[in-house]
Amino acid sequence: MKGFDEIQQLWHGQAPDPSVSFNTVLKRIKNSRSALAKKLFWQSISMGVAVAILLWMCLTVDFSTWTTYLAIAIMVGCICYYFVSQLRDYRTISNSRDLLSKPQDYIHYLKTFQQKRNRFNTRNYTTYEGCIAIAFALYGIEMYFALPLWTFIGLVVFVIFWFVICHVVFMKQYIRNENARIAEMIDNLERIKDQFNESKER
Amino acid sequence: MSNQRQLFQQLFEENSKRVYHLCYGYTGDSDSANDLMQETFIKVWQNLDRFRNQSQFSTWIYRIAVNTCLSYLRTAKRRATDELNDNIIENYAEEPSEKQEQIALLYKSIAQLEENERIIITMVLDEVPYPEIAEVAGISEGNLRVKIHRIKHKLTEIYNSNERV
Numbered sequence: 001m002k003g004f005d006e007i008q009q010l011w012h013g014q015a016p017d018p019s020v021s022f023n024t025v026l027k028r029i030k031n032s033r034s035a036l037a038k039k040l041f042w043q044s045i046s047m048g049v050a051v052a053i054l055l056w057m058c059l060t061v062d063f064s065t066w067t068t069y070l071a072i073a074i075m076v077g078c079i080c081y082y083f084v085s086q087l088r089d090y091r092t093i094s095n096s097r098d099l100l101s102k103p104q105d106y107i108h109y110l111k112t113f114q115q116k117r118n119r120f121n122t123r124n125y126t127t128y129e130g131c132i133a134i135a136f137a138l139y140g141i142e143m144y145f146a147l148p149l150w151t152f153i154g155l156v157v158f159v160i161f162w163f164v165i166c167h168v169v170f171m172k173q174y175i176r177n178e179n180a181r182i183a184e185m186i187d188n189l190e191r192i193k194d195q196f197n198e199s200k201e202r
Numbered sequence: 203m204s205n206q207r208q209l210f211q212q213l214f215e216e217n218s219k220r221v222y223h224l225c226y227g228y229t230g231d232s233d234s235a236n237d238l239m240q241e242t243f244i245k246v247w248q249n250l251d252r253f254r255n256q257s258q259f260s261t262w263i264y265r266i267a268v269n270t271c272l273s274y275l276r277t278a279k280r281r282a283t284d285e286l287n288d289n290i291i292e293n294y295a296e297e298p299s300e301k302q303e304q305i306a307l308l309y310k311s312i313a314q315l316e317e318n319e320r321i322i323i324t325m326v327l328d329e330v331p332y333p334e335i336a337e338v339a340g341i342s343e344g345n346l347r348v349k350i351h352r353i354k355h356k357l358t359e360i361y362n363s364n365e366r367v
Contacts, residue, residue: 018222102340195318
């Protein structure tokens with residue numbers, strides 16, 4: 001049988017030490033900074049290339065309908081929106097003032113942030129799917145005039161089939177997983193918040 | 203820049219061990235504790251200019267460490283206590299002396315407490331003054347004393363019952 005004082009002595013006698021040195025932390029600070037910069041750099045490059053290709057198509061290919069130009073504009077809009085959202089998230093994460101708040105407030109911040117991210121991710125997936133569908137439909141008008149009828153019908157059937165698969169299988173599964181993940185996380189945060197709550201003394 | 207680096211190094215040397223204990227007590231495994239400790243100090247570095255002397259550096263670092271531990275949920279699923287216990291025992295398996303076994307048992311017992319209790323008791327074990335713990339945990343000192351009394355009792359009971367097994 002040990003009392004608390006003996007437990008405390010035990011703690012002081014043999015508490016394990018961290019296996020990370022100051023230089024390792026410093027190196028990781030530099031690495032994490034350059035990793036983030038690298039990630040942003042490559043994202044900017046791929047976004048730039050995709051937008052450049054779409055704009056190049058607009059300028060060099062003589063599309064016969066205005067709907068194709070609208071389809072390209074929607075795609076460019078989607079790419080830019082995605083990039084700006086990513087950038088905003090990186091800034092929110094790295095500049096979080098809430099990190100220094102009381103644990104109760106920080107849990108509230110985490111909960112709100114996660115819910116916001118979840119709404120963004122699930123709603124974004126739906127919006128993204130909708131935009132791509134509209135862009136394809138608009139481009140389909142051009143194809144209708146350019147392709148033989150049966151080739152056009154075959155293409156439309158294939159695209160519709162692919163969209164149905166994406167919507168029924170991938171999107172539903174993704175949203176279900178996201179919601180389950182977030183629900184578990186929120187439950188855990190609520191439980192911990194209750195532990196820090198002064199009024200819930202037992 | 204070099205002044206900032208010097209200050210950071212000093213803060214790391216003075217606080218890393220206690221921050222590590224806090225993270226170890228919270229997560230129950232040394233790898234996660236090392237990761238969380240690194241993450242804490244990266245955030246300390248990033249927020250160094252925000253420190254306004256409203257509290258001690260150690261309180262401020264503890265606050266960041268606690269919040270980093272709380273956000274551990276974002277990246278890792280909370281594992282069952284049994285799994286945590288297995289990790290703790292594995293971590294000490296290389297040098298199985300009597301004292302090491304007792305320490306492993308102590309961490310195993312801490313892992314059986316609730317999350318906020320783990321945070322508070324590791325600070326108590328590291329002899330952090332009560333007003334500082336109260337500030338870090340964001341509760342009143344009176345309330346903290348009640349909590350500490352209960353947690354000490356609970357930990358002692360869990361430790362002794364684990365020892366008997």
